[in-house]
Amino acid sequence: MQKTAVEKSNDPIAAQLAPVGRETVQDRVYLELRRALIGGLFEPSQVLTIRGLADALMTSTMPVREALGRLITEKALEALPNRSVRVPPITLERMDDLLRARILIEGEAIALAATRMSPRQVSVIESMLGEWDEMRALKHKKDVDREVTLNQSFHFEIYRACGSAVLIPMIESLWLQSGPCIRVAIYAFSEAGEVDTAHFHRSIVAALSVQDATVAREALVADISRPFNFLRNKLQSEAASKGTS
Amino acid sequence: MQKTAVEKSNDPIAAQLAPVGRETVQDRVYLELRRALIGGLFEPSQVLTIRGLADALMTSTMPVREALGRLITEKALEALPNRSVRVPPITLERMDDLLRARILIEGEAIALAATRMSPRQVSVIESMLGEWDEMRALKHKKDVDREVTLNQSFHFEIYRACGSAVLIPMIESLWLQSGPCIRVAIYAFSEAGEVDTAHFHRSIVAALSVQDATVAREALVADISRPFNFLRNKLQSEAASKGTS
DNA sequence: ATTTTTGATTTGTGATCACACTTGTATTGA
DNA sequence: TCAATACAAGTGTGATCACAAATCAAAAAT
Known part of the structure; x- marks a missing residue:
């Protein structure tokens, strides 16, 4: 996202797409995962990896891990003792x-x-x-x-x-x-x-x-x-x- | 916490205090803030800064920002449009x-x-x-x-x-x-x-x-x-x- | 004296690196 | 052939750095 200081001036298109809405990458990832979860795009018991999601969402691991943490606290995801995270199984x-x-x-x-x-x-x-x-x-x-x-x-x-x-x-x-x-x-x-x-x-x-x-x-x-x-x-x-x- | 690889062997005291419980720093910070919040140690409308809390809790900013994010999603804290976070005011x-x-x-x-x-x-x-x-x-x-x-x-x-x-x-x-x-x-x-x-x-x-x-x-x-x-x-x-x- | 502007400090965000731990596979032993 | 060990790839966690935006202070202009 933010590689060099030059991008600021030579990227008017991105500036147009997000002219004033202060959307952070973290929020985008969070909303994306949220949408996927509510829509049931992930199947129960499926494990999610930070780096895997980061690649899929085209960002670094940082926003993903924060989004996962938030979803875990709302019980939308489950933290296993192995420290891996999965969508909770159905019982x-x-x-x-x-x-x-x-x-x-x-x-x-x-x-x-x-x-x-x-x-x-x-x-x-x-x-x-x-x-x-x-x-x-x-x-x-x-x-x-x-x-x-x-x-x-x-x-x-x-x-x-x-x-x-x-x-x-x-x-x-x-x-x-x-x-x-x-x-x-x-x-x-x-x-x-x-x-x-x-x-x-x-x-x-x-x-x-x-x-x-x-x-x-x-x-x-x-x-x-x-x-x-x-x-x-x-x-x-x-x-x-x-x-x- | 994790400075050098040497600490692992020369710190039996810490190993004794946390022999098997895989407590992460993030969880410690989260529980600490949670306790403070439930106990009302922060006053309404008080703003919290990541670096300030990190200094107070003797860690880096990383675990603090994740803990704050989690508390924000549970509405225990409030994210202002300025991106600063405060404890919600009483109305x-x-x-x-x-x-x-x-x-x-x-x-x-x-x-x-x-x-x-x-x-x-x-x-x-x-x-x-x-x-x-x-x-x-x-x-x-x-x-x-x-x-x-x-x-x-x-x-x-x-x-x-x-x-x-x-x-x-x-x-x-x-x-x-x-x-x-x-x-x-x-x-x-x-x-x-x-x-x-x-x-x-x-x-x-x-x-x-x-x-x-x-x-x-x-x-x-x-x-x-x-x-x-x-x-x-x-x-x-x-x-x-x-x-x- | 009040307002504006400019500069410095603070703060949140994202990226990257180092390390510990787990997991899976291949190699070695009996 | 099978078990155990060792090695390798993968994964989560924490620290640190770079950058942008906000905040605040002092200086300049009206």
Whole structure:
């Protein structure tokens, strides 16, 4: 990035790309890894090396190690006693643990949001439903990435309306932790002829538009429980078939 | 730390102090800062510099910057646009936000713990009450540090029994964030002739010993709300008197 | 006297190096 | 043939340096 002092003057293009936004390399790496984690691009139990990521992200090891450290403290990654770091493996206990925490905290967030959202804000959320239908219309190629991204935008647009600077980062941390599980579940959905996700989102919007916190919470719980329950069944049946073989 | 290769052989003392525990300097710095934050040793709005902390902790800047990055992601510290980092200032909104989150999550944790704790575990908690009384007996010098530490041990001994690897780190993060507020409140308590904290803890233990999750949750809420309410009143009266002057 | 400008100091960020430790493989021994 | 040892490649950690940006102080101009 910063090799010589000369670059400063002879690199107007880079200056144009980042004219005022003081984005550090460390933050870029952190956000990149975060996105990959939430999207489930890394598979559970996969080990990550500092130098490997540094090469892949075209920087030195320095920003990567700081980003990894931050992700470890949010439990998005796991530090092994060997000092190597991996994405945490999926276990049934951990899944239930994560789901319970998400129901608790995201449920509270949407209940708060339901009482605080203006009709203007609700309409913004509602318009995102249309995007979802669009995507489902041309579903020949199952665009899992876009599905994950859209789902994330939908939920966090709501959570942001709860107005809690404490709850939102916690929810982000929970999504970070459950990202790998979710991706596995969504793949399984696609194979198993998936239920209409938009239906659940419509129920949420309906509850929000009449400011019904209780119903909104219930609808949200149903929505976020779905992939977990699906994955739990899948893992249990796999374990059962393995036990009999 | 690691100057020459010779140190390895000619430093048996250090080897004895850390015979097998592979403690890195980074972790030491992180835990040190964490302890200071929860204990409220830094005052709100105080800015921290990497080199300053590195000198104080007798290491290079490297472990400090990583520790600071980790604390920033848990919202225990705040990154200013200047790239300097400070402990977040206290505002009424933030206090209410923190208290609500703590009631939600710690309440859930103790409710879980109430149903899962063995009588053995309850007796361990109960014995900590005795320590508390001891300390209060010889209270000529108000040992705020010990008070904070003891309170922390009491609560986390309970939370650990909830058995959730997801909730506990979140609670730690919340304590980290509310640490500075609490310290201010405890000082105020000492000045204002403090209420008996042990009384609240006894109520909690009583509820736990009969495995009553609801009562335990209520008792806990009363306990953790106290310093927040006290501090809120203090800040509001200060603001009022400033408005009239 | 107030404002502006300039220069020096401080501070965060990224890169690189040195070292300890782990891991995996090949070589040597029985 | 198999086990144990030794060697080599790889990896995380800490220290140090270079640089840019911010901060602060003093000097200059209005």
